[in-house]
Amino acid sequence: MAPVDELKSSKYPIMLRIIHWFMVLLILSQFLNIFYLKFFGGENAFTLLMVETHHATGITIFIMLLVRISVRIVGSVPKLPESLFSFAEQRSASLGVFQNYQRAFSLLLSKEVQSLGINACTS
Amino acid sequence: MFAAPITGYLIMDSSIYDVHFYAWSMPSFVFESEQLLETSLTMHNIAVWLLGLGIIGHLLMLLKHYKFKRGVKLLQTML
Secondary structure, eight states, rough: OOHHHHHHHHHHOOHHHHHHHHHHHHHHHHHHHHHHHHHHOOSHHHHHHHHHHHEEEEEEEHHHHHHHHHHHHHHHOOOOOTTTHHHHHHHHHHHHHHHHHHHHHHHHTTTHHHHHHHHHHHH | HHHHHHHHHHHHHHHOOOEEEEEOOOOOSSSSHHHHHHHHHHHHHHHOOOOOOOOHHHHHHHHHEEEEEOOOGGGGGGG
């Protein structure tokens, strides 16, 4: 089967696709929201509404991210054709993603943040 | 993607304001702290910039595979 046919015959689960595009819209709205606040925001009720929407949307994105990872773990995903990506490309992509997660967690759990949290709790 | 909302939450939590999720009040995990607020703000900015760069990279890779691996439309798997 040609790579194009393989890809056409397999798609991500509908749940993942809905979550993906909904997250795209939410993340885009977050960037537009903060862009508006930074350049046009004043001290008025609409600005306050935008700020509150920014916070609520941020939490929504976080929840959707957790749901998406759960669906990804439980559900099946289309297998990429081997002719499309070489073995080295696939392995290096996996390694890159793993390193990104590692960096994000290291950043969050860095000693600086830990000490700040402890200081905040004790003060 | 995880870092941006978490640091955003920390910003609100460490400030004088309460964290709201639409009509609901969210629990507080840290006390008010100017230092934590400033660090969270810096980390939130970094996380958002990295997220933005990641999104651009994601789109560029999609374009690369679309353009240079002729006929292959990865986007179709997500539509």
